[in-house]
Amino acid sequence: MGRSIYLCIFLLFITWIPILSTSFPLSTKTRWIVDEKGQRVKLACVNWPAHLQPAVAEGLSKQPLDSISKKIVSMGFNCVRLTWPLDLMTNDTLARKITVKQSFESLNLFDDALGIQIHNPKILNLPIFNAFQEVVSNLGQNGLMVILDNHLTYPGWCCSDNDLDAFFGYPNFDPVIWAKGLGKMATLFRNVTNVIGMSLRNEPRGTRDYPDLWFRFMPKGAEAVHAANPEVLVILSGIDFDTNLSFLRDRFFNVSFTDKLVFEQHWYSFSHEGGAWVKHNSNDICAKIIGEVNHNGGFLLDRGFPLILSEFGTDERGVDVSGNRYMNCLVAWAAEKDLDWAVWALTGDYYLRTGTKHMVETYGVLDATWKNVRNSTYLQKLSGIQHPFRGPGLQEKKLLLHPHTGLCVTNNHSANVPTLRLELCTKSEPSTFNPKEGILWINKMCVETPNVAGQKVKLGVGTKCSKLGQISATKMHLSFKTSNGLLLCLDVDERDNSIVANPCKCLTKDASCDPASQWFKVL
Numbered sequence: 001m002g003r004s005i006y007l008c009i010f011l012l013f014i015t016w017i018p019i020l021s022t023s024f025p026l027s028t029k030t031r032w033i034v035d036e037k038g039q040r041v042k043l044a045c046v047n048w049p050a051h052l053q054p055a056v057a058e059g060l061s062k063q064p065l066d067s068i069s070k071k072i073v074s075m076g077f078n079c080v081r082l083t084w085p086l087d088l089m090t091n092d093t094l095a096r097k098i099t100v101k102q103s104f105e106s107l108n109l110f111d112d113a114l115g116i117q118i119h120n121p122k123i124l125n126l127p128i129f130n131a132f133q134e135v136v137s138n139l140g141q142n143g144l145m146v147i148l149d150n151h152l153t154y155p156g157w158c159c160s161d162n163d164l165d166a167f168f169g170y171p172n173f174d175p176v177i178w179a180k181g182l183g184k185m186a187t188l189f190r191n192v193t194n195v196i197g198m199s200l201r202n203e204p205r206g207t208r209d210y211p212d213l214w215f216r217f218m219p220k221g222a223e224a225v226h227a228a229n230p231e232v233l234v235i236l237s238g239i240d241f242d243t244n245l246s247f248l249r250d251r252f253f254n255v256s257f258t259d260k261l262v263f264e265q266h267w268y269s270f271s272h273e274g275g276a277w278v279k280h281n282s283n284d285i286c287a288k289i290i291g292e293v294n295h296n297g298g299f300l301l302d303r304g305f306p307l308i309l310s311e312f313g314t315d316e317r318g319v320d321v322s323g324n325r326y327m328n329c330l331v332a333w334a335a336e337k338d339l340d341w342a343v344w345a346l347t348g349d350y351y352l353r354t355g356t357k358h359m360v361e362t363y364g365v366l367d368a369t370w371k372n373v374r375n376s377t378y379l380q381k382l383s384g385i386q387h388p389f390r391g392p393g394l395q396e397k398k399l400l401l402h403p404h405t406g407l408c409v410t411n412n413h414s415a416n417v418p419t420l421r422l423e424l425c426t427k428s429e430p431s432t433f434n435p436k437e438g439i440l441w442i443n444k445m446c447v448e449t450p451n452v453a454g455q456k457v458k459l460g461v462g463t464k465c466s467k468l469g470q471i472s473a474t475k476m477h478l479s480f481k482t483s484n485g486l487l488l489c490l491d492v493d494e495r496d497n498s499i500v501a502n503p504c505k506c507l508t509k510d511a512s513c514d515p516a517s518q519w520f521k522v523l
Contacts, residue, residue, distance in 0.1 A: 022145070024193045025231035027259045030304040032391045033233065033340060040391030043145065043308065044382075045079035045342035046072060046365060050135065051151040051158070053352050054103035055085060055094065055128050057135045061115025061351065062370035065123070065135060069142040072346065075365060075379055076386045080139055081199065081310060081342040083151035088129060089181035094155075095129040103128060104351070112351050133188075140194030147235065147342070148185060149199035149310075150178075157354050159203045159241065166206035167239075168217045175217040179224040186228035197233035198225050199264060199310065202242070209239040211247035222255050235262045235308060238297065242266040242311070245297040264310040265297035269326035277322035281509050282516075286329035287473035293333065301337060309334060313344040313363040316375040325514065327381065331403040332476060332521040334385045343382060348374070381406035384425050389523055399523045400431040400440070402492060403476075404516035409499060411442050411459060418445060418459035420499035422492060433478075433522045438467035440478070450501050451482045457490060457499045472507055476519040479504050489518045 023036035032040050050057040059068055072080065088095050098106075101124050104113040117124050123131040139146050152158045153165035153172045165172035182200060189195040200221045204214065222234045236253070238245035243266055255261065269277055272292060276285050300307050312330055314323030334341060347361035348370040360368050367374045384406030390396040400409040408428035412421040420442065429443040440447040446465035448458045468478045468490075478490045480501075489504035494517070506515035 026196045031301045039393030042388035043079045043340035044386040046077045047081045047345040051083040051085045053155045055155040059370040061112035079145040081147045083149045085155045086153045086181045089184045145196045147197040151202040167209045168213045179220045183224035183228040186225045190229045199235040205241045262306045264308045266311040269322045277325045283472040283474045309341040311344045315362045316378045328403045328516045338389045401521040419456045422497040449480045
């Protein structure tokens with residue numbers, strides 16, 4: 001079966017994923033987010049911007065609100081990280097007196113105002129905040145959880161080091177006004193059950209993003225939210241564009257509550273050394289950067305605190321080599337840690353971004369029509385981390401993930417002789433791999449490797465089990481030696497998604513080599 005046919009089947013499958021019944025409110029249990037019954041709830045979110053001018057959720061001039069919500073569900077997400085500007089809570093004129101129509105017309109966005117009149121007439125004459133409430137409500141009606149993310153102070157694009165609201169104490173970031181705004185937003189959504197969390201501030205940054213100031217003011221924002229709405233998760237970002245929480249290694253964050261505290265971290269291809277993904281061998285740079293990400297934030301999981309990877313993503317046109325390599329590495333890490341996450345972004349295009357009308361968002365999972373998936377291969381990759389592998393109340397499922405496709409290795413029952421192929425992880429059989437023994441088991445059958453490159457990998461009952469080794473810095477190459485001493489690795493035949501054995505690639509320092517087809521992550 002060809003790759004294009006397989007993608008069509010994938011899209012049909014996720015359309016019918018049922019929305020799991022969750023008992024609200026959510027809380028934390030060591031590193032996990034759990035429901036009222038104590039069962040793990042994995043957040044697989046998409047960011048939906050509503051913080052730019054004109055302070056209305058993007059896309060509502062292109063499609064009905066309910067259609068967008070249903071599209072989010074059909075793509076396998078169960079949650080939306082909905083952004084908002086602080087001004088929405090501190091400026092009553094913006095929130096209560098300016099209507100959606102007036103906001104668009106004041107920015108000369110007459111075509112968008114007409115689009116909203118056509119697709120979402122109900123909100124056209126609503127005040128800005130009431131339109132925001134309508135979005136939250138409709139997401140809830142479609143079974144979607146919501147994280148309210150305070151993205152910046154005034155409506156506009158974010159983020160750069162020299163923004164006037166980059167960090168506490170900057171001209172447009174008064175910590176007292178900020179805390180009051182957070183408390184007000186928390187109060188207004190106190191009885192809205194699908195609002196399960198509030199992110200206190202997006203990407204603190206700048207020349208003054210000192211940990212001491214973070215420790216001084218972040219607890220006040222957290223306490224303001226918890227006092228106003230003790231049911232929601234309180235989500236805290238770090239410094240350096242939310243890439244760095246390492247200051248919590250030696251000095252911890254003290255608040256009056258514990259079972260609602262969650263941290264968030266961001267990771268993009270450009271978050272580290274410039275051009276690293278094309279300057280270095282993919283195995284080496286992936287292992288190095290994962291080490292940095294773990295040092296800067298991942299360690300919190302080992303200390304018993306939930307960590308949401310609340311922003312990541314790349315250009316979905318496939319032209320960004322760095323982004324493509326980074327995403328394969330990130331998916332492997334996110335699967336290994338079984339993280340909660342929110343991809344950037346839902347957006348097909350923006351009403352107005354930095355002075356440009358209808359700027360296309362190449363990181364968006366929807367295209368500019370706000371109806372179609374921009375890149376089904378990218379969405380399939382995300383499907384590999386949308387469902388939980390373990391956690392309270394769940395039976396742990398061990399799998400072998402292929403990060404490049406987001407699929408898992410399973411038995412090809414349609415073959416005359418049992419072989420391996422890729423399948424949706426939710427439909428794959430369990431696998432186990434003990435690095436010391438080197439035996440890969442798929443259900444109760446073990447891998448039997450071929451003696452010639454290019455042949456399919458078979459499964460047996462245990463008499464001829466092959467010994468595999470994890471090589472390269474990432475340990476994602478599963479290798480073996482043939483009887484004549486040739487080193488081969490598990491690989492994927494893109495024509496039918498079968499698992500074959502090919503010469504191992506990208507084991508040298510060659511930066512031009514891409515090992516993605518031979519990366520397999522043991523979960």
